[in-house]
Amino acid sequence: MQNLEYAARVDEVKRRAHGRWTEILGSLGVEERILKKRNGPCPLCGGTDRFQYTDKFGEGNYHCRSCGAGGGFKLLQAAKGIDFNTALREVEQCVGATVVPRPAVATEPPAERMKKLAQRIWEEARPVSAGDEVDRYLGGRGLALSVYPRVLRFHPSLGYFQKDGEGKSRKLAEYPAMLACIQGPDGHGVTLHRTYLKDGCKLVAPDAKKVLSAGINGAAVRLFDATDELAISEGIETGLAVHLATAKPVWAGLSAGNLEKLWLPESVRRICVYTDNDADGDFDGQAFAFALARRLKKEEKQTGPREVQVFLPKQAGMDWADVWQARRQTLARAE
Numbered sequence: 372m373q374n375l376e377y378a379a380r381v382d383e384v385k386r387r388a389h390g391r392w393t394e395i396l397g398s399l400g401v402e403e404r405i406l407k408k409r410n411g412p413c414p415l416c417g418g419t420d421r422f423q424y425t426d427k428f429g430e431g432n433y434h435c436r437s438c439g440a441g442g443g444f445k446l447l448q449a450a451k452g453i454d455f456n457t458a459l460r461e462v463e464q465c466v467g468a469t470v471v472p473r474p475a476v477a478t479e480p481p482a483e484r485m486k487k488l489a490q491r492i493w494e495e496a497r498p499v500s501a502g503d504e505v506d507r508y509l510g511g512r513g514l515a516l517s518v519y520p521r522v523l524r525f526h527p528s529l530g531y532f533q534k535d536g537e538g539k540s541r542k543l544a545e546y547p548a549m550l551a552c553i554q555g556p557d558g559h560g561v562t563l564h565r566t567y568l569k570d571g572c573k574l575v576a577p578d579a580k581k582v583l584s585a586g587i588n589g590a591a592v593r594l595f596d597a598t599d600e601l602a603i604s605e606g607i608e609t610g611l612a613v614h615l616a617t618a619k620p621v622w623a624g625l626s627a628g629n630l631e632k633l634w635l636p637e638s639v640r641r642i643c644v645y646t647d648n649d650a651d652g653d654f655d656g657q658a659f660a661f662a663l664a665r666r667l668k669k670e671e672k673q674t675g676p677r678e679v680q681v682f683l684p685k686q687a688g689m690d691w692a693d694v695w696q697a698r699r700q701t702l703a704r705a706e
C-alpha cells in the first residue's frame with residue numbers, strides 16, 4: 372500500500388513536470404551551462420564534453436557518452452548531490468504540492484484480479500453430483516435434487532481466509548465448499564458465493580457463507596431459468612426449498628439488501644418474493660422484500676403490468692428452508 376501510494380505520487384509529479392523540466396531544473400539551482408543543450412562535462416561522471424542536455428522527450432532528458440542517458444530527476448540529484456526523495460520533494464514544490472488520493476487499488480484488489488480469481492476457483496470446482504459434499508449438505512437439509520442447477524458447484528478444498536487484527540487476509544484452512552455463480556444483468560458471472568462445509572453440514576464459523584467480492588448490486592444466483600414467472604428468495608437453500616415446494620423457477624438475491632436492487636428480465640410478469648421472517652430481529656427480510664415489491668410496482672410504467680406477491684413464513688425467525696424441513700418431517704411422521 373505504501374509502495375502504491377508512493378508510485379502514484381511519483382507518477383503525478385512526473386505528469387505535472389512533463390515539458391517543464393528546463394524551467395524546473397533552472398529554478399532549483401541547476402547551473403545554466405548544464406542546461407544549454409551543448410556538449411560539456413557530465414554532472415554525473417565528469418569528463419569535458421561527453422554530456423549533453425537535450426530534453427528530448429520533455430522529461431529533462433540528457434545523454435552522456437560515458438554513463439548513459441537519464442532524465443530530470445537523475446540530473447537534479449547529480450547536479451545538487453541530493454537523493455531521490457529530496458529531489459522528488461523539490462520538484463513537487465515546484466509543480467505544486469499534490470494531494471494524491473489513496474488509490475482504490477490499494478485498499479481492495481483490482482476488479483480484474485478478482486475476476487481471474489473467481490474464474491480460477493470456479494474452474495477448480497465441478498458440477499454437484501450424488502454423494503459429494505454439497506449433495507450431502509443439501510440432502511441433510513431436505514433439499515437434494517436429482518439434477519442440480521449448473522450455477523452451483525462443488526469445490527473439494529477451498530481456502531478459508533479470515534482477516535487478522537491488522538486487516539490482512541490469512542488462510543486458516545481448506546474446506547469443501549458449495550460455490551454459486553452470481554450473474555449480472557447480461558448473464559455473465561460477476562463473482563462467486565461460497566458456503567464452506569464440514570462433515571456434510573455448514574461449517575461452524577463466523578463467516579461460513581460469503582461473497583468473493585463486494586458490491587453484487589442487483590446480481591443474482593439464477594438457480595432456475597425464469598419463465599413469465601419468477602420466484603425470488605434471499606438464500607440459495609431457501610431458493611431450493613421454494614422450488615421443491617412450488618416447482619417455480621427461483622433466483623436467489625443472497626442478501627436482504629441486494630433483494631431491493633435485484634435485476635429482473637422483462638419477460639417476467641408474475642413475481643413471488645419469498646422472504647425470511649426476521650420479526651425476531653431487525654425485520655430486514657420483510658423490509659427489503661416489500662421494498663422490491665414496491666419498486667417493481669413503481670416500474671410498471673416502463674415494464675407494463677406485473678403481478679407481485681410477497682410470501683412470509685408465519686413464525687418469527689423462520690425462513691422457507693425451515694418451513695420446508697418442518698413440512699417434510701411432519702409428512703414423514705404421518706407416513
Ligand SMILES: [Zn+2]
Pocket residue numbers: 413414415416417421422435436437438439
Ligand atoms: Zn556521465
